[in-house]
Amino acid sequence: MIFEYYPGATPLDPDELSGLIPSHITTREELDRWEQDNILEADVWAFRCSYKNVFTIEFIKLLHKKMFGNVWKWAGTFRKTEKNIGVLVWEITSELTKLCDDVQAWIEYKSFLPDEIVVRFHHRLVWIHPFANGNGRHARMMADIILVCMYNATRFTWGGDNLIQPTECRQEYIQALRSADNHNYEPLMRFVRS
DSSP states (O other): OOOOOOTTOOOOOHHHHTTBSOTTOOSHHHHHHHHHHHHHHHHHHHTTOOOSOSOSHHHHHHHHHHHHTTTBTTTTSOOOSOOSSSSOGGGHHHHHHHHHHHHHHHHHTTOSOHHHHHHHHHHHHHHHOOSSSOHHHHHHHHHHHIIIIIHOOOOOOGGGSOSSSSOHHHHHHHHHHHHHHTTOOHHHHHHHTO
């Protein structure tokens, strides 16, 4: 089984690919469909807002497991290999801990408006890239959970298009993330509500 990767996607290594649960999947399109079905199930669970604190490593892992647990055996566990993006494997836990502490301080001290807090959280979570696959989708759902469950706000629109397929919208999203890498959050702030 060999998958083509879209521009900006993180390739899986052979050990990660061997963790695929549905054995009949042979194409990228089939994989995308199975993952999307699993994500829709997770979405129903996530927006019940029945948890106390989303800013924990346990919740971050649990959400990933809910989103991808029907597709990947390693869903909900941190990646064990280095990727073309993300912190070093041994830094994942400490960077996530720092992120969770930072965002709680931003909220407590009202350092930014709610949308900017959530955008900054989303960007850092993508930058850390804790999982072998699904980091962008996971970080977007985390962001929306914070908006809905903590701020009683509407979810982001994320450009209003498919961010998985290699579309112009996906390129705009990736460029906005790269601007945020350079501490310019304005493009990402505009994109999430466009």
